[in-house]
Amino acid sequence: MKNSSQESKTRQVPNLICLTGIDGSGKSTHLRRLSKWLEEKHNLKSSPLSVWEIAKNPTYHKHPFISDRNAVHKYLGMLHPTARALFIFHGLFESFDLTKDSIAPIVIADGYWYKYAFTENLQGQDLDWLLAICGRFPKPKLTILLDLDPVDAWQRKPNITP
Structure with missing residues (x-):
């Protein structure tokens, strides 16, 4: 079992970029465009990081609460804030750990922990508790907030992601 200092050392990513913002602000779109631009213009490969990268791990390919997004969304809707x-x-x-296997020198996070901590706080979870857990994630070298008017975001993505 790893202790806290060992775990934080294994989770350090020297070039972590985070794109964050509300649902519909264009995080995933900008991540794809930034990744393509870095490769085409600077010959730099990047690895995406989202909560869904875990499903790419063969260990979880058949796991019902990971491989099937609809099942995950349904399950999350049943949980209270702490468990969720x-x-x-x-x-x-787990998704972050998968990026360590990549040869890409840059990891681009889609929403990162900010998205989930904010949402869970709005659902009633204590902010200090959330921040204590999120303090275990590596700090990005650069965080970009995609600040889009909520009306425009709803037009881009009319369905809510649970």
């Missing part, structure tokens, strides 16, 4: 936050952060930590 722990499940989501578990997925993000």
Whole structure:
């Protein structure tokens, strides 16, 4: 079992960029465009980081609460804030570990922990508790907030992601 200092050392990513913002602000779109631009213009490969990267791990290919997004969304809707936050952060930590296997020198996070901590706080979870857990995630070298008017965001993405 790793202790706290060992775990934080293994989770350091020297070039972590985070794109964050509300649902519909264009995080995933900008992540794809930034990744393409970095490769075409600067010959730099990047690896995406989202809570869903965990599903790419062969260990979880058949796991019903990870491989099937609809089942995950349904399950998350049944949980109270503490259990839901722990499940989501578990997925993000596992997804982050997968980026360590990539040869890409840059990791681009889609929403990162900010998205989930904010949402869980709005659902009633204590902010200090959330921040204590999220303090285990590596700090990005650069965080970009995609600040889009909520009306425009709803037009881009009319369905709510649970």
